[in-house]
Amino acid sequence: MDAVTYPREDVIRIIDTHVVALRIAHENEPMALEFNVKWTPALHLLDSYGKRYKGSTGFLPPEEFIPWVILSIGRMHFDRNEHVNSIAMFDVLSTKYPESDAASEGLFFSAVTKYKLSGKADSLKEAYEHLRASYSSSIWSKKALPYRLL
Amino acid sequence: MDDKIRWNTQLDQALIEANKFKKPILLDFFNPE
Numbered sequence: 001m002d003a004v005t006y007p008r009e010d011v012i013r014i015i016d017t018h019v020v021a022l023r024i025a026h027e028n029e030p031m032a033l034e035f036n037v038k039w040t041p042a043l044h045l046l047d048s049y050g051k052r053y054k055g056s057t058g059f060l061p062p063e064e065f066i067p068w069v070i071l072s073i074g075r076m077h078f079d080r081n082e083h084v085n086s087i088a089m090f091d092v093l094s095t096k097y098p099e100s101d102a103a104s105e106g107l108f109f110s111a112v113t114k115y116k117l118s119g120k121a122d123s124l125k126e127a128y129e130h131l132r133a134s135y136s137s138s139i140w141s142k143k144a145l146p147y148r149l150l
Numbered sequence: 151m152d153d154k155i156r157w158n159t160q161l162d163q164a165l166i167e168a169n170k171f172k173k174p175i176l177l178d179f180f181n182p183e
Contacts, residue, residue: 001180006155015155019176022164023157026179031161035179042179048168050161050175069176076174 001041001059008062014069019045045072053079067093067100074106083113104131104138111144121150 005011015021024031026040035044035052043056054072074089090110093103111127124147131141132148157178158164168175 001178012153012155015176018173020164020168020171020173021155021157022161022175022177023159024161024177024179025182028179032179035177037179040179040181044177044179046168046175046177048165048172048174050165053174073174 001065005060005062005065011062011065014066018069018073022046043068045069045076047076047080063097063099064101067097067102067106070097071102071106075109078109078113083117086110086113087117098134104135104140107131107135108140108144111147121147125150 026032026037026042035042035055039057041057041059043060044052045054046052053076056068060068070089070093074086074093077083077086077089087110090106090113093100093106094110097103107127107130111123114123115121124144128141128144128147131138131144135141158167164175164177167173
């Protein structure tokens, strides 16, 4: 991460804009024990109270790291029922990083969030069709399978 | 914008900053070796 991902200007910008960066050595106790760190790099997205929302183990190149950060922030907002904020992050993901591995998960949760807001199932069925067409091998395409029946 | 990432090294310090700026925290456990 230090050699490839973190020096990149777009990575620095996304961190500077969206998160507070915290770096802890993997053997640091009690935090490593609390977060069950067994391999590095181990990334976690926490809210401003320290509650963990999403994690990733292993190297992420810049083109996957940036979407992962955006997805994680969206998932945090989703879990906190901050639906407008979550949709905003998922929209950034689908617009700017549709080729990333994070894009299909963002598409799935964007549709779920829109369903929660509207009560209408159209977004779920549309997400299934979009996932099937663009991300057919993604696990999120498989998770959306039931929505084809809506 | 800084020319490199400004890492906090203490959770307490990061929480204070996160609350101040209403931002989440990106925590990176790394291998310093």
